[in-house]
Amino acid sequence: MLESISVLAAGMPDLSVFQYSIVDNIFSMTVATMGAAAIFLFLSRQSVDEAYRPALLVSGLVVSIACYHYFMIRHSWQGAFVLAEGGYKGSGAAFNDFYRYADWILTVPLLMVELVAVLRLQAGKATSLLTRLVVAAALMIALGYPGEVISSPEGWAARVMWGALSSIPFFYILFVLWVELTKSLDTQPVAARKLIEIARLVLLITWAVYPIAYALGGTMTALEAKAGGNVDPSGIVALQVGYAIADMTAKAGFGLLIYFIARAKSKGSQGYVIGETAGTPAVA
Numbered sequence: 001m002l003e004s005i006s007v008l009a010a011g012m013p014d015l016s017v018f019q020y021s022i023v024d025n026i027f028s029m030t031v032a033t034m035g036a037a038a039i040f041l042f043l044s045r046q047s048v049d050e051a052y053r054p055a056l057l058v059s060g061l062v063v064s065i066a067c068y069h070y071f072m073i074r075h076s077w078q079g080a081f082v083l084a085e086g087g088y089k090g091s092g093a094a095f096n097d098f099y100r101y102a103d104w105i106l107t108v109p110l111l112m113v114e115l116v117a118v119l120r121l122q123a124g125k126a127t128s129l130l131t132r133l134v135v136a137a138a139l140m141i142a143l144g145y146p147g148e149v150i151s152s153p154e155g156w157a158a159r160v161m162w163g164a165l166s167s168i169p170f171f172y173i174l175f176v177l178w179v180e181l182t183k184s185l186d187t188q189p190v191a192a193r194k195l196i197e198i199a200r201l202v203l204l205i206t207w208a209v210y211p212i213a214y215a216l217g218g219t220m221t222a223l224e225a226k227a228g229g230n231v232d233p234s235g236i237v238a239l240q241v242g243y244a245i246a247d248m249t250a251k252a253g254f255g256l257l258i259y260f261i262a263r264a265k266s267k268g269s270q271g272y273v274i275g276e277t278a279g280t281p282a283v284a
């Protein structure tokens with residue numbers, strides 16, 4: 001089993017111009033989205049109460065880290081292919097999956113921090129909740145990585161096993177978050193409740209995309225393509241596109257929600273109360 005795990009993926013399969021470009025373009029879009037979100041979140045710190053500024057600072061850090069990593073991921077993607085005979089062929093250089101996992105191991109625990117920070121639970125409760133979430137998040141990413149870098153059909157079962165192991169902390173996190181967020185709703189100002197409910201839903205839906213993308217990139221055919229076989233490589237494309245879209249939503253979109261929650265909870269702010277007379281920002 002261990003022989004099928006290489007640190008980096010081996011060669012890359014032949015891709016059509018469309019397949020190569022859709023991944024390259026979505027990586028480019030992700031760099032822009034994360035960068036813009038970082039600027040917005042850092043600058044917006046001034047418009048919320050001091051108590052909520054750490055949440056926005058951490059949210060800004062998350063998208064900054066992701067901006068850098070997507071720049072590197074795109075660079076690695078471009079280096080892994082060469083244009084040849086109307087399509088793209090593997091250049092022989094490996095596409096580096098490590099950038100994404102390095103990103104997740106930093107950003108996923110920080111996403112937990114930004115959420116707990118904006119909720120402002122009682123001190124003891126926040127620490128215990130955060131400890132559980134951060135440990136589970138790190139485990140989820142660490143257990144997914146050995147499966148992600150498997151690049152041969154013989155490694156299929158091992159990939160499924162690592163995916164299943166990673167899913168244990170995954171479900172634990174979703175369960176804990178759902179329960180805790182639901183419990184905390186009563187203690188939150190009315191103006192923020194709807195937004196917290198939306199954040200809960202966004203988290204659940206975007207996080208569910210990751211194991212799906214992992215599964216699409218781990219079919220027998222996708223693994224054969226990854227090993228350089230002359231088969232349909234669309235599973236590899238689906239995995240990259242799926243992860244990128246999920247990352248934009250789970251980091252930039254979620255960061256924006258954290259901002260709206262912080263804004264709604266800030267004193268003297270009318271916030272942007274969804275479902276009521278929406279769109280009245282506090283007068284600066």
Ligand SMILES: *C/C=C(C)/C=C/C=C(C)/C=C/C1=C(C)CCCC1(C)C
Nearest residue numbers: 144163166167170207210211214250
């Ligand atoms: C910003 C990045 C985020 C929110 C990343 C989240 C990643 C996951 C929820 C990954 C989950 C996985 C499984 C549940 C099983 C297969 C392996 C993973 C790591 C893709």
